[in-house]
Amino acid sequence: MIKRIGIDLGGHTISGGEVDFSGGAPRLVSPVTVRTPSERDPLSVLRAVEELALMWVSRGDECFIGIGVPGFVSKDRLAVLKLTNFKGCEGARVGTLIARDMRARGISAEVRLENDANCAAVGEHICGAARGMDDFAVLTLGSGIGAGLAANGRLIRGAHGMAGECGHMALCGEGFRGCFCGGAGHLEEAASADWVERRALERGLPGDFRVLWGMREKNGDARALIEASLDALARGIASICAALDPEAVILNGGMSRAEGMADELRGRATKYLPSPMRAVFRLLLSELGSSAAVMGAAALDGGM
Structure with missing residues (x-):
């Protein structure tokens, strides 16, 4: 039987687990979370992801490994194009390299990369807040x-595989330094935890979104930072x-798990x-939380 492994690569942590699809609802088996290497460079990340995958597979196994990554991936879903909060990962054939390394260990592995938010969308669709929905974000x-x-029950991937990068919508005006993706005035630059924390440190505030x-x-300075982030997120939604x-x-x-965040953004x-959209607008919280991207990554070969 093919083992299905889902891995979610994040800026601070890497989560993974085997997902059992043999019964009714998919079941996440023995999930594990480790710290992302502080270097955030290709070799360190590759080794960390492989070490995590090897917790569920061993010599002689046949497996599918889906990996959610925080950024742009190639249309063939084997290479990284840009990870905005990592260093030097552009062009890395991560999927090919992991399959090669697994083969050297006697493991037959099909590996596919996907944007982490796309993975979360697949997870929510198969067993979370988007069950039964065809059109959702x-x-x-x-x-x-x-x-x-x-849309229509399928992920929107776009002509070049880069659709859905809503964090890079140019919603913001002057006063921004430039997003790490190479563009400027993006939603991520205005509202993500990393950027809010950077601005907080510059103002002598704690560099931790939860504390802010x-x-x-x-605290008026903390309130100003949070208000600006909420307004940018509301425009993005x-x-x-x-x-x-x-x-x-x-x-x-x-960030979504901050108490009252959903209510703030909904209003x-x-x-x-x-005005015609206000009556049908629904803003929900994930039912799967941090497991959504892991569950979705393990199901990437399911055709959504």
């Missing part, structure tokens, strides 16, 4: 900002709705929506 809020978009969220009621007309936008990622996004 999953917005991942964390070190960066990503989105997985589905808790401080916002009593409204823009996704205007482009896709989804049944729901589903929030995932560490703010509504005012930016065209």
Whole structure:
């Protein structure tokens, strides 16, 4: 029997697990989370991902390994094009290299890369908040900002495999230094945890989004940072709705779990929506949390 392994590569942690699809609902078996190598360079990341995968496979096994990565991947889903919060990963044939290394260990592995938010969208569709939906968006809020978009029951991947990069929508004006993707004025630069924390440190505030969220009621500088982030996110959500007309936008990622975040964004996004869309606007929280991308990654060969 083919083992199915899902791995979610994040800026701070790497999560993985074997997913059992043999019964009714898919089941995540023995999930593990480790720290992302601080170097965030290709060799360190490759070794960390392989070491994690080897927790569930061994010599003689046949497996599928799906890997969610925080950025742009090639159309053939074997190479990294750009990971905005990592160093020197451009062009790395990660999928090919992992399959080669597994083969050297006597393991037959099919490996596929996918944007991590797309993985989360697949996970939510098969057993989470998007069950039964054909048109939806999953917005991942964390070190960066990503989105997985589905229409007519299929992921939207685009002509070059790069669709759904909503964190790089140019929604912001002057005063931004330039996103790590090479563009400027992007939603990720205005609202992601990494960028908010950088600006906080420059102002002498704690460089931790969760701490800043808790401080916002009593500290004016923290409140200003959080308010700006929320407003940018609300504009992004409204823009996704205007482009896709989804049944729901589903929030995932560490930032989304801040207490009251969904309610704050729901109210703010509504005012930016065209009036006919307000009555049908649904903003939901993920049902799978950090497991969504792992579950979805393991199911990438399922055809969504």
